Amino acid sequence: TAVQPAAQRPGAAPAEGSGKLAQIKAAGKIVVGTSADYPPYESIDADGNFVGFDMDLIRAIGERMGVEVEIQDMPFDSLIAAVQEGKLDAVIAAMQATAEREEKVDFTIPYRMTKDAFAAAQDSTLVMEKPEDAAGHSIGVQTGTVQERWVQENLVATGLTPADKVFSYERADQAALDVANGRIELLLMDAEPAMELAKQTGLKILLITESTAEGGKSIAIPKGASDLKAELDRIIQEMLEDGTIQRIQEANGLP
Amino acid sequence: MDVVQNLVTTFNFILQGVWVTIGVTLVALSVGLVFGVAMAMARVYGPPFLQAVAAVYSVIVRAVPVVVIIFILFFVIARFVNLSPFWAGSLALGFASGAYQSEIFRGAFQAVPPGQMIAARAIGMSKLQAIQSIILPQAVRLALPAWGNEATLVLKDSTLVFVVGVPEILRRAQQVSARTLEPFMAFSVAMLLYLILTLVTTQVLQWFERRYRLQM
Amino acid sequence: MSTATAPILRIENIYKSFGETHVLTGISLTVQPQEVVVLVGPSGSGKSTLLRCINLLSPPDSGRIWLEEQEITAPGVNPDKVRQRIGMVFQDFNLFNHLTALGNVMIGLTKVRKMSKKEAHDLAMFELERVGLVDRAHHYPAQLSGGQKQRVAIARALGMDPHMMLFDEPTSALDPELTGEVLEVMQQLAREGMTMIVVSHEMGFARQVASRVVFMEGGVVVEEGTPTQMFEQPVHERTRVFLRKIADMDSGGR
Amino acid sequence: MSTATAPILRIENIYKSFGETHVLTGISLTVQPQEVVVLVGPSGSGKSTLLRCINLLSPPDSGRIWLEEQEITAPGVNPDKVRQRIGMVFQDFNLFNHLTALGNVMIGLTKVRKMSKKEAHDLAMFELERVGLVDRAHHYPAQLSGGQKQRVAIARALGMDPHMMLFDEPTSALDPELTGEVLEVMQQLAREGMTMIVVSHEMGFARQVASRVVFMEGGVVVEEGTPTQMFEQPVHERTRVFLRKIADMDSGGR
Amino acid sequence: MESFVQLLNNVLPSLLQGVGVTLQIAAVSLLLGMAIGLPVGVGRVYGPRWLQRALAAYITLFQGTPLLIQLFLVYYGLPDLGLTLGRMEAAFLTLGLNSGAYQAEYLRGALQSVGEGQMTAARAIGMSKWLAVRSIILPQALRLVLPAWSNEAIAMLKYTAVVFLIAVPDLMGQAKILSSRYFAPIPIYMIVAVFYIVLVGATYLLLRQLERKLHIPGLTGETH
């Protein structure tokens, strides 16, 4: 076969729609980034294996594509940039397709719809009926997440919460620890990981809501990789229909 | 004994990061060595233009926190070559260390008596040959104490590459902490491992220093 | 001073300045093979500079130098090659501090003359034997006395198989007791027929060994002649005064 | 040498060792008020150690010392208080580098003698005047000549209002031209009746000023007497040889 | 270019706030480090043997382990033992303890280079050991340590960058938040690098000024 060194390099930006998928198939593996600190979506078990819903899902997808899956762990807020710079072929990290992100990368169709949760310490007297009830309370979010953005836009920019009461954490579990320690009052994150963390650190969930979320969880891929998008969309659709995704969700304790 | 069991598991898990830490440190030190020596040579023996470039590199890199340099390089390097976080992180760290090492070697080059160069030229060595086989071997020995200090600093700075996802000691400690939500144990183990690493490094380097001390 | 053979070194009217300092202002000098020329002159008269011009460590600003009929000041001449034919020994030895005595002699042989390790080792040991230092072969410079260091420096220069040797005050950094051993080695070299230019104020050595004494001052040659001529009946008053002064110092120093 | 008044200092059979080195091996010495004792002896004979024992900078291992009838080697004596009564001047001045001449004299007054700033300043200026250095009051040590430094050191010691003064080779670090100004200040002090023990090999000073010369060797006092006795008719051969030697040096050095 | 100006407009206010936090942390930690380093350095040289050992252990611990881990341990670890510090307090404490170890070592070097003679002379005019340390040795050592201390101040400015990991919005923390908000890590970190260069440069010049001011002829090196 003809060698195309420039196009073969994963670092090279895909010039047109085709090629990315071919590259992956030619290499026999897809490099997928995640931030393995977000159980039950993704985490690392005591033996150092990547486990969780996203991990099982991407492996199942890889199987259907006929390629090996190589998982790369990195901080959540580096993931988009890493796809953009061509370091990764895809990102699966309980990530939602927001408008801002879509300017930088492309997303597959959602593989799972999602809700967010507000959590507080067990002894908190706070009662929440809607997200805006968080106004004025110190709140932790993970850097680079949809939730961080929601807080900035709906609580800070509107003047409901002072900017110095919002804390952006490297990782969600650090924010949960600080809620448990009493350093902050609230935590906003994906509902399922929040429940998992709440169970372990003795937090209570104050509110589960769809209104802070922007849609579903999708896989991020390099901009313009339309062949890859088509292939992934096809497989996801297939898996949604044949119940594979449902099965994997249940296996990982997700409703 | 649940606690002991826990501790052993944690220790074993984080221990695997030691090799990554050592790897990052060695790569960064080697890269920094190449950079540092080259830049030092440029500053001492190079043409004015190169001297200026090397000086600017040294000043800028030393004025910026290593973690910022890692972030910049991680994304810049990533733009041109597809490197794993391990390599990107190590190279970035090496690039930063190069600035510090260039200062160390510049001092060392300047401490080699000028007569050494003249004597080397007098037996017919070219300038490059003289630098290679007369100046460099002496400068390296003179640089050893300061270099040893830099080595332990790089070892400690290697924790910073965890921000780009390299599974070294600290990253592993964080993973444990995220799983068990017992940060005290995880970070204490990490701290202990680092303490051992730096103490061993110091001892080894001091041995080298004694072994290769140059009498002038 | 006229011989039929071609001169080994011919210097014609060379000038050398450092910025505003005019150090050499028209020096000419011819050296025949196997001659031992002793160069004397007050401090700052340009003796060291002249030696450094001869082996192109600092090339002259103008004027020409021929070494064995080849003009080494011509453009395109590789100075590294020239220096291999001219051994040089410095006042402060300049031994390579990181190498043993043996290593100091060997490194030029392996790196410049491209000998094998084995050949280089054997030749280096031979040269060390010549200067009487075989038993110090594995000592580092810091472990050698001044006289021993200077003899290693001579061996190092000899190892390059030079066609002539330049000595720049080879004994002036040495204690009087150590001077003798170095002068002896130089005397031996002279007997073997090595062409030498020696900057030295060791008048005993000059008397016994020099074929010619050259007196420099202010960047020019003031007078030259056999030791007997120069010491007993110099033409110039300045020569007489200067030689008298160092003769006095010489006896006072012992 | 017998006077009716009580001695100001009485040293009885003191011993001092550093590890295996037995430096003082049974020294006894009595000093009367207003006496000037010049201590001589070869290097290493223990002169400095003796002075440091006297003001308890390094207390003796055994033996006893009385200062003005008080046994200062007795347990419970506060050595800081003792040292206030004994001024000491060192060979290498040891001025406080971060303080001006004035500051050097003042600091003991304010910190140890607890004077007010004003009082301290006035007394310090007085002492500087005594050593002829009022015009250098605001100079730092690095800006003073050796002789000036030593005079400041003397003023600093005098400021503490000592009852006796110890000098440890006060001029040996000075150029010969600067020695005179320091000796003059010391001579002046002697005239004013200050009790002094001076380690010095300045024989001119000893002849003119000393009431007694004490010759130490090997950790004991070999011989003592008036300068005339000691220089002209010493009892011991060793004393004669030693004093002859330093007298020679003394004239040679000028 | 236009988009860069746009970006600059967007990020500048937050970054300037970050600079304020960075300066605050660096200054407080440096002072805390001094408050710790001073007695520790003196104790290392003049203290009883057991104290010297204990202080050496403290110094080894803080010089021998990465600052980041110290920070995590203090911030996330200590609550396990029942001690929950605020994020700023944790940052001050960790950086202060860390800097204290380094400052103590610099001071030790300076104390040792003041020279035995100064102590002897001070004792000879009747000063007690501690009075001599206070009024003779320390004033000199503190001047001698100034160049090393300046380096430490500059290092501290850079080391504060790790506090973003405990969600303190310093310059680096702001950079991280902004770069994931605007998905433009390279330009944003470049801007941040320039910020640090300016901060470090200004600090350097300021401290040179101080060194000049405290210069005593013959005691401290020439400052030109």
Ligand SMILES: Nc1ncnc2c1ncn2[C@@H]1O[C@H](COP(=O)(O)OP(=O)(O)OP(=O)(O)O)[C@@H](O)[C@H]1O
């Ligand atoms: N590299 C240089 N740059 C500037 N000036 C130089 C240099 N080398 C030599 N000179 C000057 O040239 C003059 C002659 O120096 P040179 O060393 O040749 O004298 P010399 O006769 O060897 O004296 P000496 O007996 O003291 O060794 C001196 O004034 C010296 O300062």
Ligand SMILES: Nc1ncnc2c1ncn2[C@@H]1O[C@H](COP(=O)(O)OP(=O)(O)OP(=O)(O)O)[C@@H](O)[C@H]1O
């Ligand atoms: N602190 C110390 N530790 C160990 N040995 C010491 C100490 N102080 C002095 N000595 C030793 O004690 C001996 C006497 O020293 P001392 O300084 O008293 O002699 P000195 O008569 O003053 O000699 P000099 O004329 O050279 O000053 C010497 O051998 C010296 O090495």
Ligand SMILES: [Mg+2]
């Ligand atoms: Mg010369």
Ligand SMILES: [Mg+2]
């Ligand atoms: Mg003495």
